[in-house]
Amino acid sequence: MSFKHILYHILFWVVIMLAFAVSEWGYRQSMQDAIIFELLFLPSRLVAVYVNWFVLIPRILYNNKILAYFGVLILVITILAIAHRYFVLYWGYPNYFPQWVDVSRDRVYDLPRLAQSALIIISPVAFTTGFKLFADWFKQRKETEMLREEKRDAELKFLKSQINPHFLFNTLNSIYGLALESSKKTPGLILKLSDILSYTLYESGMGKVPLDKEIQLIKDIISLEKERFGKRLDISFNVEGDTKNIQIPPLLLIPLVENAFKHGIQNEVKKGWINIKLFSHVDKLRFSISNSVPSGMEKKKNMDGLGLKNISRRLELLFENRHLLKIEENQDTFSVHMEINFNSKTDA
Helix, strand or coil: CCHHHHHHHHHHHHHHHHHHHHHHHCCCCCHHHHHHHHHHHHHHHHHHHHHHHHHHHHHCHHHCCHHHHHHHHHHHHHHHHHHHHHHHHHHHHHHHCHHHCCCCHHHHCCHHHHHHHHHHHHHHHHHHHHHHHHHHHHHHHHHHHHHHHHHHHHHHHHHHHCCCCHHHHHHHHHHHHHHHCCCCCHHHHHHHHHHHHHHHHCHHHCCCEEHHHHHHHHHHHHHHHHHHHHHHEEEEEEEEECCCCCEECCCCCHHHHHHHHHHHHCCCCCCEEEEEEEEECCCEEEEEEEEECCCCCCCCCCCCCHHHHHHHHHHHHHHCCCEEEEEEECCCEEEEEEEEECCCCCCC
């Protein structure tokens, strides 16, 4: 026990003694007599409180042995009440209240007096029991919240680490082909790829990033994929609303973009298309993306991808009931609509 905790305990007993002394004052000749009377009860109260605090509550009550706890507590209080009667009748009263002296052994076991002593002893026990139960409950709740938060953070980090880097490898192949042809586009594409890697490695570790940075990342990915697919890809990206003052978790939108390229265009032998729309407001973000589905592609392949499961779980962890993720698929179109409400506690 630290020095600070010892001071807290001393302060507690000073307050308790003074409070009971003030209450007792009306029955005694002076405040001094009231304080002495309460101090005579202090040893019994100390033993009762600390036996209950350090032994009975943690070892019996917290093991769900409620009846055993009350049984032992009553036994402890009874023994202390009897010991207190011996203490005051043979030492306390003769030294401080000689007018009350009665050393008859029959008075030690006077039931009304024993009951009175037991009630006086148990009063701080009841108070400290309630305080300990609340303090331990609060501590356990805080620890549980910390563990839940640590688990949540670990899961979010894991989910971000699972973002599919397939476009990086494909883009490297495309850049390699252009380099062999000595294309003038190669330096610009390498710079864009460098920006994407920098964002993924460094800024993704932040809690939130400006929405404009996420938008720029999407634009860089689109530029790289356009170079890769060429005329096979028809893509549009429209942004509406105020994006300057919006902060979002990093890499929140990227999995949806990756999913559209991977499942909508990569396997397309003819011309494919992707439409992306983003609308932002001070307290709301809407992001919609739809892509063509190659003919003959297995049904639900888009919906079973790692990217969509990843984004769904991240939304649950980050926004709970303040988001909406709607997925639609038909014969030739796959669409995902996401809404996030930053302020309201209701569904987006």
